[in-house]
Amino acid sequence: MQIEFTHHQSAHCENGVVSNLMKHNGFDVSEPMVFGIGSGLLFCYIPFLMVNHAPAITYRAMPGFIFKRFAKRVGIKIKREKFKNPKDAKARLDENLNNNNPVGLQVGVYNLVYFPDEYRFHFNAHNLVVYGKEGDHYLISDPVMEDVTTLTDKQLEKVRFAKGAFAPKGHIYYPTDFPKELALEKAIVKGIKQTCREMLAPVPIVGVKGMRTIAKLIRKWPKKKGTKIANHYLGQIVRMQEEIGTGGGGFRYIFAAFLQESSKILNNEKLSELSKEMTQIGDLWRDFALDASRIYKNRAAKSDGYDSVASQLETIADKEEAFFKALKKAI
Amino acid sequence: MKKSEVPQDKSNLESASFKELCYAVDENGEYTTAQSTGWTPKTIALDNAIEDINERVEEAKKRVINNQTSPIEYYMELHKMDLGILASYVGLWKWRVKCHFKPKIFKRLSQKTLQKYANVFEISIAQLKNIEHAN
Numbered sequence: 001m002q003i004e005f006t007h008h009q010s011a012h013c014e015n016g017v018v019s020n021l022m023k024h025n026g027f028d029v030s031e032p033m034v035f036g037i038g039s040g041l042l043f044c045y046i047p048f049l050m051v052n053h054a055p056a057i058t059y060r061a062m063p064g065f066i067f068k069r070f071a072k073r074v075g076i077k078i079k080r081e082k083f084k085n086p087k088d089a090k091a092r093l094d095e096n097l098n099n100n101n102p103v104g105l106q107v108g109v110y111n112l113v114y115f116p117d118e119y120r121f122h123f124n125a126h127n128l129v130v131y132g133k134e135g136d137h138y139l140i141s142d143p144v145m146e147d148v149t150t151l152t153d154k155q156l157e158k159v160r161f162a163k164g165a166f167a168p169k170g171h172i173y174y175p176t177d178f179p180k181e182l183a184l185e186k187a188i189v190k191g192i193k194q195t196c197r198e199m200l201a202p203v204p205i206v207g208v209k210g211m212r213t214i215a216k217l218i219r220k221w222p223k224k225k226g227t228k229i230a231n232h233y234l235g236q237i238v239r240m241q242e243e244i245g246t247g248g249g250g251f252r253y254i255f256a257a258f259l260q261e262s263s264k265i266l267n268n269e270k271l272s273e274l275s276k277e278m279t280q281i282g283d284l285w286r287d288f289a290l291d292a293s294r295i296y297k298n299r300a301a302k303s304d305g306y307d308s309v310a311s312q313l314e315t316i317a318d319k320e321e322a323f324f325k326a327l328k329k330a331i
Numbered sequence: 332m333k334k335s336e337v338p339q340d341k342s343n344l345e346s347a348s349f350k351e352l353c354y355a356v357d358e359n360g361e362y363t364t365a366q367s368t369g370w371t372p373k374t375i376a377l378d379n380a381i382e383d384i385n386e387r388v389e390e391a392k393k394r395v396i397n398n399q400t401s402p403i404e405y406y407m408e409l410h411k412m413d414l415g416i417l418a419s420y421v422g423l424w425k426w427r428v429k430c431h432f433k434p435k436i437f438k439r440l441s442q443k444t445l446q447k448y449a450n451v452f453e454i455s456i457a458q459l460k461n462i463e464h465a466n
Contacts, residue, residue, distance in 0.1 A: 299382065
């Protein structure tokens with residue numbers, strides 16, 4: 001059986017799944033809209049946690065949060081479930097497909113066979129849509145892929161029950177109830193306010209303060225950890241910034257697209273100007289990644305470029321601080 | 332980033348004929364999307380991470396041959412795992428998995444425990460016991 005479902009490629013998985021599910025249900029909501037209303041933009045350094053043997057930094061909200069906030073703010077209801085037993089998880093999935101209801105799933109990337117090998121790490125916060133089943137194959141719409149694909153029973157069970165940090169536990173979710181019209185205006189304001197609050201939070205690991213903390217650490221790494229590890233850490237910072245589909249800007253471009261769209265909906269010219277500014281900040285993030293890559297290009301080579309990339313990061317932090325203060329005032 | 336600046340560098344995406352979507356500004360300053368084949372700074376970071384894993388695998392292999400650790404550690408590295416991830420896959424405490432890294436203790440493991448590890452790594456117990464059997 002197959003549900004009429006239109007696949008749209010998106011830059012990032014969670015926004016993409018939500019946007020695709022909304023479009024399926026007759027609401028034309030773009031990916032940046034989902035990202036902005038769900039307050040997806042963030043900078044957070046998670047001390048003590050090591051990912052791939054390097055410090056963990058994230059440029060976006062926790063998995064699942066974007067959809068949760070989006071749903072609450074525009075007034076849709078979502079049903080989400082996790083399972084202990086893979087059989088129950090499969091039964092619930094099949095039940096939904098029989099009811100012509102495409103669903104979102106949280107999955108692990110490591111066993112996702114259609115991904116290029118190099119991308120298959122133990123990362124458990126990927127999202128995709130299942131929109132049907134043909135024989136032994138589930139029909140998959142993975143938003144970061146150009147086209148739809150399929151997975152067998154076994155393959156799907158494996159990724160749904162991947163283990164490790166953020167284990168999906170068969171996590172399934174879908175919207176159940178919609179208002180007549182989405183209250184976008186209010187939702188946008190709420191989304192922006194929270195993003196401003198988080199980016200300007202008086203906590204040393206979050207938002208612009210978090211960037212300054214990382215900049216300080218970058219200066220220390222070569223002496224404290226040795227060149228090889230320092231280069232590895234720096235590479236990891238860029239890899240997190242460069243999750244599939246961020247185009248180099250660490251989600252800043254998606255946020256800028258959101259501001260541009262919002263400026264039309266709210267009739268607020270200021271937001272359009274701020275969108276341009278955010279694009280420039282995104283370009284600075286790209287430059288940062290480019291210069292950092294010149295350092296870690298040669299994994300063991302000594303480099304004195306650390307101070308300069310750290311200063312770059314501090315400049316970005318200053319710009320973003322001014323930016324989010326202005327954004328707070330603009331709405 | 333302007334649409335014309337969306338990176339089209341060679342990357343590992345190519346082998347899977349995979350293009351990612353990016354947001355960029357067109358000539359009129361309006362946001363739009365464009366596909367990208369990859370971006371060198373990201374490719375380098377990814378290649379380095381993979382090289383790093385390969386080194387860890389080689390290192391573990393040497394230690395297994397020198398009888399300093401058990402094949403479990405080797406297979407863990409081969410599957411890009413760390414202790415926490417492996418422990419949650421086999422359903423044991425981290426310290427127990429760490430114990431099983433000791434060659435002496437590894438030799439005394441029951442068939443049941445060995446099978447648990449073999450299942451996670453999708454190999455036979457014979458392969459688990461002797462890394463030369465693995466490719």
